[in-house]
Amino acid sequence: MKKLIKVNSVRHLTRILCALIIALIVNYLATGTQQGWLPFTTVVVMLTSTGSALYQGLWRFLFISIAVIAGSLIFSSVHFLYARMYDVVLGALIGILANLIILPDRVDVEYRLTFIPILKSYAKYFSALVSALINGNLTAVEQQKIMVEQHMQKLPVWIYEAGFDLALQKGYRYFFMKVSQIGEILFAIHHLVRFHYDKDLVDTIREPLLQCVLRVEQFIAALNTVLGLKKLSEGLLDFDAELAEIERRFKKRLPSDLEVASITTTKEYVYLTEFLFDLRELRGALLRLTETLR
Amino acid sequence: MLRIMNGLYELLIRLVISNCLNTLAQLQQAYFACYIKQDYFFRQSDHEKAINQKRSKWLRKAGLARYWLKSNKNNSTKWQVIFSKVEHLSEIIFSLNQLRFRVHEKALFEMCFVEMQSLEKSSTTALRKIAKSLFYNKHFFDSEEMAAAIHAFEAISDRVLKIASNEPIIFLFFIQDLYALNDAISQFYEKTN
Numbered sequence: 001m002k003k004l005i006k007v008n009s010v011r012h013l014t015r016i017l018c019a020l021i022i023a024l025i026v027n028y029l030a031t032g033t034q035q036g037w038l039p040f041t042t043v044v045v046m047l048t049s050t051g052s053a054l055y056q057g058l059w060r061f062l063f064i065s066i067a068v069i070a071g072s073l074i075f076s077s078v079h080f081l082y083a084r085m086y087d088v089v090l091g092a093l094i095g096i097l098a099n100l101i102i103l104p105d106r107v108d109v110e111y112r113l114t115f116i117p118i119l120k121s122y123a124k125y126f127s128a129l130v131s132a133l134i135n136g137n138l139t140a141v142e143q144q145k146i147m148v149e150q151h152m153q154k155l156p157v158w159i160y161e162a163g164f165d166l167a168l169q170k171g172y173r174y175f176f177m178k179v180s181q182i183g184e185i186l187f188a189i190h191h192l193v194r195f196h197y198d199k200d201l202v203d204t205i206r207e208p209l210l211q212c213v214l215r216v217e218q219f220i221a222a223l224n225t226v227l228g229l230k231k232l233s234e235g236l237l238d239f240d241a242e243l244a245e246i247e248r249r250f251k252k253r254l255p256s257d258l259e260v261a262s263i264t265t266t267k268e269y270v271y272l273t274e275f276l277f278d279l280r281e282l283r284g285a286l287l288r289l290t291e292t293l294r
Numbered sequence: 295m296l297r298i299m300n301g302l303y304e305l306l307i308r309l310v311i312s313n314c315l316n317t318l319a320q321l322q323q324a325y326f327a328c329y330i331k332q333d334y335f336f337r338q339s340d341h342e343k344a345i346n347q348k349r350s351k352w353l354r355k356a357g358l359a360r361y362w363l364k365s366n367k368n369n370s371t372k373w374q375v376i377f378s379k380v381e382h383l384s385e386i387i388f389s390l391n392q393l394r395f396r397v398h399e400k401a402l403f404e405m406c407f408v409e410m411q412s413l414e415k416s417s418t419t420a421l422r423k424i425a426k427s428l429f430y431n432k433h434f435f436d437s438e439e440m441a442a443a444i445h446a447f448e449a450i451s452d453r454v455l456k457i458a459s460n461e462p463i464i465f466l467f468f469i470q471d472l473y474a475l476n477d478a479i480s481q482f483y484e485k486t487n
Contacts, residue, residue, distance in 0.1 A: 016363065051412065145381075146360070149353045149356060149357065152349075152350075152353055153353050153357070155346070156349075157346060157347075157350070160339075160346070161345045173339050181395060184391070185392065187388035187389070188392055190385045191382065191385035191386050191388070191471075192384060194385075267470070270467070270470050271470070273463070274470065276390075277463070281395065
């Protein structure tokens with residue numbers, strides 16, 4: 001039960017049910033029309049996205065009011081308009097207040113917890129991508145890609161909704177953008193991994209590359225610890241040194257006469273250079289994420 | 295009866311894959327708005343919101359396509375190969391559009407505004423054409439149109455962008471990915487027609 005009440009959708013549903021019960025009681029005791037406008041307005045003003053309860057509730061109230069005024073003036077008398085508006089105002093008041101007071105949205109918790117599975121799937125995907133680059137076997141990568149795609153669909157898009165807390169908006173959107181960027185970098189790496197590279201060339205960078213995978217996993221585990229509001233047991237280890245080592249080894253293997261080399265060889269080196277560039281950007285995005293969480 | 299069922303299944307798969315390709319075209323358009331629209335650096339959040347919407351749409355469509363491909367294992371081998379090509383196309387588009395995170399000077403995009411417009415037009419048209427070619431054999435796709443746009447971009451990149459940019463290599467990656475996209479689109483067209 002305790003766990004269930006922490007889930008945002010359950011909290012929202014509970015809120016709506018409580019408000020609906022209150023609205024039905026008020027409707028029975030103090031309604032103007034008995035036409036059901038009061039409970040209807042209560043429910044409609046509560047159908048808001050996470051973090052935008054007041055703003056979106058007020059907009060919905062405004063739309064219902066306009067519809068009621070227009071409908072009443074066209075189809076019935078002014079007396080009914082007053083009675084209906086009385087119900088609508090009362091219903092909106094119950095709905096908006098209930099949305100703000102009874103089990104309110106835990107925006108921060110909801111936001112942080114959404115990213116944990118996404119980041120975990122990134123770590124696994126990256127590890128599978130590096131393995132595929134080394135062995136040339138793409139089967140495991142496809143599975144991990146599907147997992148990442150499924151998790152990416154659960155990104156908290158409600159931070160882009162109108163009326164989302166202005167104080168939180170900028171930071172939350174930045175973090176969101178960086179997490180999406182990491183996903184895109186991994187998809188870009190997937191494209192580069194599909195190319196067949198010379199085994200000797202890949203073997204040259206194999207060892208520091210595997211070190212990189214470990215570092216990325218540690219990085220993401222640390223990020224998840226912070227997102228889960230737990231204490232970090234050890235400091236973060238950057239993987240700049242590993243990247244520098246990969247670049248050093250790669251440069252050693254670069255043919256001096258690359259422009260006259262065959263197209264395939266040139267393509268191979270350009271793709272691997274792009275791969276290394278993507279790794280640098282992955283590191284950059286991960287560092288930005290940690291900076292945001294400080 | 296079995297033949298009718300298989301025919302309907304194939305039609306459904308064609309429709310689903312065609313939807314995926316059209317969504318990719320929309321995603322590509324949203325990405326290129328970052329290079330073409332003057333306000334990208336001032337309204338980055340709005341552009342990222344639009345990209346996120348299109349990307350989510352693509353992810354949903356891809357998930358749906360996978361679901362239908364899995365549902366009939368006897369008939370889907372050929373279509374699974376074709377869908378893997380669509381997935382590769384999406385990866386190239388993601389790789390291509392890392393450019394928006396790599397370029398930090400608005401002036402660079404202004405210098406290649408016309409070429410970017412032409413790239414956007416030719417690439418989205420190509421994606422829409424191959425989507426239509428799944429239904430109409432008459433819908434002829436010509437890779438030369440996109441190749442011409444890439445050559446034009448390559449020319450301005452050599453003349454101006456690589457000199458003006460702090461990191462000229464990013465344009466080399468962009469061009470390489472553009473060629474990869476054109477090749478992948480051509481291969482897809484050949485495979486399905």
